[in-house]
Amino acid sequence: MSHTTRPEEPLSDLLIDGTWLAGEGPPLTRQSPADGSIVWNGHQANTDQAHAAIVSATHASLAWAARPAADRVAIVRRFGELLTSRRDAFADCISQQVGKPAWEAATEVATSIAKVDVSITAMLQRSATTRQELAGFEAVGRYRPLGVMLVLGPFNFPLHLPGGQIIPALLAGNTVVFKPSELAPAIGPMLVQTWQAAGLPAGVINLLQGGADVATAAIDHPQTAGVLFTGSRRVGVAIHRQLAGRPEVLLALEMGGNNPLVVADARPVDAAIDLAIQSAFLSSGQRCTCARRLIVIDSPENRKFVERLAAAIPRIRCGLPDADPPPFCGPLVSPAAADKVLATQETLLRKGGIPQVRARRDTACQSLVSPGLIDMTAAAADDEECFGPLLQLQWVDDFDAAILAANATRFGLAAGLVGGSTEDFTRFRREVRAGVINWNRQTTGASGRLAFGGTGESGNHRPAGYFAADFCSDPVASLESDRLVPPASLLPGLEDTQP
Numbered sequence: 175m176s177h178t179t180r181p182e183e184p185l186s187d188l189l190i191d192g193t194w195l196a197g198e199g200p201p202l203t204r205q206s207p208a209d210g211s212i213v214w215n216g217h218q219a220n221t222d223q224a225h226a227a228i229v230s231a232t233h234a235s236l237a238w239a240a241r242p243a244a245d246r247v248a249i250v251r252r253f254g255e256l257l258t259s260r261r262d263a264f265a266d267c268i269s270q271q272v273g274k275p276a277w278e279a280a281t282e283v284a285t286s287i288a289k290v291d292v293s294i295t296a297m298l299q300r301s302a303t304t305r306q307e308l309a310g311f312e313a314v315g316r317y318r319p320l321g322v323m324l325v326l327g328p329f330n331f332p333l334h335l336p337g338g339q340i341i342p343a344l345l346a347g348n349t350v351v352f353k354p355s356e357l358a359p360a361i362g363p364m365l366v367q368t369w370q371a372a373g374l375p376a377g378v379i380n381l382l383q384g385g386a387d388v389a390t391a392a393i394d395h396p397q398t399a400g401v402l403f404t405g406s407r408r409v410g411v412a413i414h415r416q417l418a419g420r421p422e423v424l425l426a427l428e429m430g431g432n433n434p435l436v437v438a439d440a441r442p443v444d445a446a447i448d449l450a451i452q453s454a455f456l457s458s459g460q461r462c463t464c465a466r467r468l469i470v471i472d473s474p475e476n477r478k479f480v481e482r483l484a485a486a487i488p489r490i491r492c493g494l495p496d497a498d499p500p501p502f503c504g505p506l507v508s509p510a511a512a513d514k515v516l517a518t519q520e521t522l523l524r525k526g527g528i529p530q531v532r533a534r535r536d537t538a539c540q541s542l543v544s545p546g547l548i549d550m551t552a553a554a555a556d557d558e559e560c561f562g563p564l565l566q567l568q569w570v571d572d573f574d575a576a577i578l579a580a581n582a583t584r585f586g587l588a589a590g591l592v593g594g595s596t597e598d599f600t601r602f603r604r605e606v607r608a609g610v611i612n613w614n615r616q617t618t619g620a621s622g623r624l625a626f627g628g629t630g631e632s633g634n635h636r637p638a639g640y641f642a643a644d645f646c647s648d649p650v651a652s653l654e655s656d657r658l659v660p661p662a663s664l665l666p667g668l669e670d671t672q673p
């Protein structure tokens with residue numbers, strides 16, 4: 175049975191104050207990473223339109239914030255129902271825009287639907303009003319929205335990751351301006367149209383299209399109260415610089431990683447191979463949580479594991495998103511992204527890396543690159559995120575060396591330990607610097623029921639996931655009494671102030 179209900183066609187590129195408009199900036203065209211066909215043809219917003227979106231969200235702010243929380247929850251729940259009824263259309267769109275295999279695009283939609291309940295629970299738990307009786311007063315802690323939240327989405331989870339910020343922002347009573355990645359523009363109209371259909375009033379959600387210029391124009395607007403960014407370290411730093419001197423603007427940066435997967439003991443070997451593949455090559459390596467460095471403690475068993483992993487990697491099925499049988503790895507987001515991965519591989523080899531399995535470009539699809547494994551033990555690796563299916567192997571002598579190697583990064587998003595004792599894992603989670611630290615579990619596929627964010631250069635201490643509720647509202651502390659009571663005694667020096 176198909177779950178598809180196609181939403182009506184969007185009227186145009188942008189949604190500002192409830193009206194669909196054509197973008198008045200440069201053209202924005204998107205080609206399918208699978209076959210180069212045009213999968214979006216429109217225009218970016220210009221600066222005036224970027225500002226108009228913020229102004230529209232500002233005007234809608236007071237009324238939306240004043241609505242009872244139950245109203246906002248009801249609209250969010252309705253959004254979840256509509257997303258469910260449109261799940262196939264959303265999955266098709268994700269797959270078409272970014273090249274995700276059909277099965278994986280469907281899992282992204284399922285996670286996005288699950289985000290609704292998780293976000294409601296998180297808001298109720300993390301932003302609940304608190305009351306304490308003090309002498310003659312009540313101490314009340316309440317939360318209030320910030321105002322206009324600008325959500326800048328990445329390409330790799332074009333629905334789920336912006337959704338993980340938009341839903342908590344709206345629940346808390348903020349209004350939103352959403353700019354999807356320019357590599358996945360078609361998600362934007364589908365998503366905001368679904369919000370409209372769920373009953374969101376005009377101006378509460380607005381849509382911009384475009385890249386850096388549109389984002390910087392919207393960030394610049396004085397009414398922008400928060401910028402919720404998911405993307406690369408380079409761009410996150412640029413936004414941080416742009417906001418220098420505006421500490422009142424909330425900035426949540428969810429950025430990249432150079433994530434270690436440490437193998438202490440790869441037994442059972444089949445499980446360890448599957449865990450390593452799912453850590454490094456899920457989404458063709460295009461997850462911020464993907465393991466980039468496989469740090470293996472030298473032992474005869476672990477040598478067998480690496481041999482078998484190297485034999486398994488070329489057998490990973492790679493192919494076009496809707497191929498039958500389905501591929502594990504689909505195309506990268508663009509031929510340029512594939513170029514970057516292959517160029518990184520060349521750099522690693524020049525630096526002394528020894529290929530165990532070479533990543534190779536598909537002869538028919540320019541964006542499709544098969545996974546690679548390079549032994550960097552005797553080479554000097556750069557501490558850079560390679561956003562694709564390339565895993566760097568490093569042999570170490572013992573657990574101490576493994577922890578040192580794991581921490582040899584300025585990033586700190588995800589880390590994993592395979593095997594080892596409870597004491598080993600206790601030490602690992604205490605000493606390894608990362609925000610997501612797993613044991614005998616792949617580094618990818620973080621739980622939405624936990625905080626999701628990185629330390630070091632992966633973030634700015636504003637984790638998303640379950641904790642996204644925290645950056646969507648400000649606490650307000652009130653000492654309250656419904657009666658004005660004369661003082662029981664006067665402080666020294668005030669004796670003559672009473673009539």
Ligand SMILES: NC(=O)C1=CN([C@@H]2O[C@H](COP(=O)(O)OP(=O)(O)OC[C@H]3O[C@@H](n4cnc5c(N)ncnc54)[C@H](O)[C@@H]3O)[C@@H](O)[C@H]2O)C=CC1
Pocket residue numbers: 326327328329330331335353354355356384385386389390404405406407409410412413428429430431461462463559561587627628632
């Ligand atoms: N920590 C996390 O939760 C996650 C991090 N990522 C990271 O995202 C990256 C991949 O996503 P991409 O879309 O390639 O990231 P990106 O940094 O290229 O773009 C992200 C967004 O920023 C916008 N942007 C580009 N230049 C800008 C500027 N100067 N000012 C403001 N906004 C600008 C883009 O248009 C896009 O909407 C990887 O580094 C990955 O690790 C991806 C998913 C999750």
Ligand SMILES: O=C(O)CCC(=O)N[C@@H](CCC(=O)O)C(=O)O
Pocket residue numbers: 330331338460461462463464617618619620621622623626638639640
């Ligand atoms: O917010 C959540 O629900 C949890 C975060 C999450 O879904 N993370 C995914 C994708 C993030 C990425 O790597 O791009 C994951 O851990 O695989």
